[in-house]
Amino acid sequence: EAKSIYSNQAVQMKELGVTMNLAPVAEAEIESNKLFLGTRTFGSVPKSVAYSMVCVRAYEENGIASVAKHFPGNANSDPHTGSVEITLSSSEVFKNFIFPFALILKSNPSCVLVSHAKINSLDENPACMSSFWIKEILQSRLGFEGLVMSDDIFMGAISDLPPEQVAANAIISGVDVIMLSEKKFLSVAKSLLNLAADDKFFATRLCEAEKKVLDFKLKKRIIKIEEN
Template sequence: MKNVVLKFLAFLLVFFPLYSKTSAEKIWNSLSEIEKISQIFLVNVEGNEIFHPVEFLEDGTAVVPGGIILFSYNIGNSKNQLKDYIFSINSFYKKNKSPLPFIAVDQEGGEVNRLKKITSHLPSEKKISENYTLKEAKSIYSNQAIQMKELGITMNLAPVAEAEIESNKVFLGTRTFGGVPNSVAYSMICVRAYEENGIASVAKHFPGNANSDPHTGSVEITLSPSEVFKSFIFPFALVLKSNPSCVLVSHAKINSLDENPACMSSFWIKEILQSYLGFKGLVLSDDVFMGALSDSPPEQVAANAIISGVDVIMLSEKKFLSVAKSLLNLAANDKFFANRLCAAEKKVLDFKLEKGIIKIEEN
């Protein structure tokens, strides 16, 4: 009888977690329109000692994003300095009665290593796969996650889960674990290490990249549909089985399947990532100020991304209010867009509740 009860309780926890959808709904209902839409932005901030907002409404109310991404100049020179800075961020949000933000960082290892002054040595993904067993790799990433958690970081924009092929190897360099077998095995290990130690992982950059750099210009993948499936979709399908909290969508165009950049493509996000691959977590855009999207203003990119299924818009700039107001104006005249915007806002709040970043009693 005892075993039956335990199995029933386990069933309830799987299908009815300790937080509920109504919790996110209650928090969402308590927020102003600008506080609601702020949840969908992942934005960089100023300083590395004391947090100060940079945007305000006409009445002087500070406007702060739902997520904060820390760059190298935000990190400071010591563990204590970074901890104090993140503490100041959370303190400001609490004082402002805003839902606490998720704190993200790009900590891939190797060349992309924001915490190299703060945490233990983290080799590039390529060096990890070439020099360490899967067990050793999990220990390395788990150690990083523990250190990140202690600092107050809640999300890592890693791993780069793209497999290396001829048409992307120049751009990815050492940022990938290698070909399909290594990429899948080590990406899954990396995701589990972070997730099991309280850090939300972000598998990127779905569906893939080419050898051109999206920071400076457009990216076009010229592979056939069958090659895309073999080199990009199949590996990501396996990596998603390790349950990353988030997937970051690239700006690449794959003209053999869809003419739009992936981050503005309902085909790639709704049809492939969510319906075909079954991903239910947060969908992040890559930075909308990258050169790959320079033909369109960020307001238009953000709107098209939200319509296509993106939940979180990343902006490397420190200001997002003009984009937020543009989206609110669009929502006021477009019921479909308004509903999609609400769904994204609530999904971010669900994520924060699930990760323990916010609690229902705090709001």
């Protein structure tokens, strides 16, 4: 039944010209996040894994790019309004957050959205600006090769840093796509281009991100190469 529902959603989205849906919320519900996630989560680890995989496959098979979120997880505090710190031990994090994502990624979502949560037992940086979470865990350990997207950089969880710095730090850490909810992207874009002009390492990383976005759009037939 879920496969049919999500397949029909995908067909309708494609008819409307939509190419990506920022779904599903793949986080399982545990005591330390259920107040924030509420009805957005499928529930327990088994339910979250099963329904997320069905959702991802239904979207992808019908031409809609899916986005599994929010890796590695969240807490009960709301990242829209303030900082988020996950206080679980490293073993609890891997059991409740990383293990479910590892299974869900086997359904091949086009993109993974990374949260702003800090998990102090493993890394002091917000996940979206953490090479540990993106490069070491998501890409190296879990083998994810698709697009990596940040959560909205205007959210309260990271408001102690200017959005230009957050965007640069995120890209350096392995993010390919920066989410901006406000119409203030020009200053961010300019700062990234200026940084790339002065820093060869950053320019290389930015080009890698650009290539991944273009490869994704070609694969999903959002754009095509025309030969003269």
